[in-house]
Amino acid sequence: MRILFWLGLLVLIILALKKKMQPPRAGSGSSGYPGNSADSENAGSRNTESAETMVCCAHCQIYLPASEAVQRGEQVYCSKEHADLA
Ligand SMILES: [Zn+2]
Structure with missing residues (x-):
């Protein structure tokens, strides 16, 4: 019975870690975090260009x-x- 407790705890920890890892990716769209950061860089350079x-x-x-x-x-x-x- 005790091993079930530890197994459950392990699953909870894995789920918690997965949740911690996912929000930036999920929040920035399905294409993934790196693409989004590139987009924001592009937007930044576009902003400076249009600001000129x-x-x-x-x-x-x-x-x-x-x-x-x-x-x-x-x-x-x-x-x-x-x-x-x-
Ligand atoms: Zn001219």
Whole structure:
């Protein structure tokens, strides 16, 4: 009778461990935890990209990130060439 108690306890411990392991995977979808972490990394980089200010070239009206723009006075340009042309 005593071994049944220990067997039951062992099963309970295994179930508890399984439950502890599963929530992150189950919570993040069936594809698994690693995929989800990659998704959140992508979302983070997407957020930083979309957070960057987009500026319009005063010469060709193309939109580009402000960090890549060339500024001349109050106008911004997509390249040095367009800045020199204007
Ligand atoms: Zn341009």
